[in-house]
Amino acid sequence: MRVALVTGASRGIGRETALALAAKGLALFLxxxxxxEELASAGTECRAAGAPEAASxxxxxxxxGAAEAMVAAALARFGRVDVLVNNAGIRCRKPFGTFTRADFTGLLEVNLAAAFFASxxxxxxxxxxxxxxxIHVASQMGRxxxxxxxxxxxxxxxxxxLAKNMAFELAREGIQVNSVSPGPIATEYNIVSYGRIPGRTEQMTARVPLGRMGQPAEVAEAIAFLATAAGSFIQGHDLVVDGGYTIQ
Incomplete structure (x- = not known):
């Protein structure tokens, strides 16, 4: 039984990723x-989707220290982790010149340090x-x-x-490392965030050559591709899932 540990798994891209991996028969630690409560609900959905087990x-x-404790808990529950999806992330939108040390430290602890130390x-x-x-979940905003x-x-x-360096160092040990960079995705967070600014949703959509925002499930399928046999010869790659946003 293969086991996947997915962070940020209670909603959005993380939840859809868990469901996509469940459909491929992986057990989940969410x-x-x-x-x-949201995690428990996600676990129920994962079991219904085909996961042999789903813990959270x-x-x-x-x-x-939380990232290390998380991995230890997953190993204590299942005895192995075959796939680690570092999806958890937060945002802090401010004009440059107004960020505080607390902003800097708080965001990097979640978005970067957690993935680094969990890995x-x-x-x-x-x-x-x-x-x-x-698999690290990055963003088109990293490009x-x-x-x-x-x-x-x-x-x-x-x-x-980080994914590139890890991939280079760990390849000969059979450990594949890649990243996925979503573009404008219709997550609950983005829908609410864009909705606060008149015309923001239309502005973002206009920049996507495919003419729409992506769905969390579309990003999840890309992650599942890299997590399973279909992606067995891909190493150190950043898979962009943005409807063409970054080709302009």
């Missing part, structure tokens, strides 16, 4: 911050198993500039580079 736990990945923590188990898959996105974009660019 993690999010302070959303035990809440962790605040902005707290030093390190899972290595001994993956080495003992003879391999594994690690292009946008207003008020200096801190968020920096964190996602770092994730893309």
């Amino acid at each position: 993690v999010a911050e302070g959303t035990a 736990a809440t962790f605040d990945l902005g707290t030093p 390190q923590a899972v290595l001994p188990a993956m080495r003992a198993q003879g391999g594994g898959r690690i 292009v500039a946008a207003e008020d996105n200096a801190l968020y974009g920096m964190s996602k660019a770092a994730l893309i580079q």
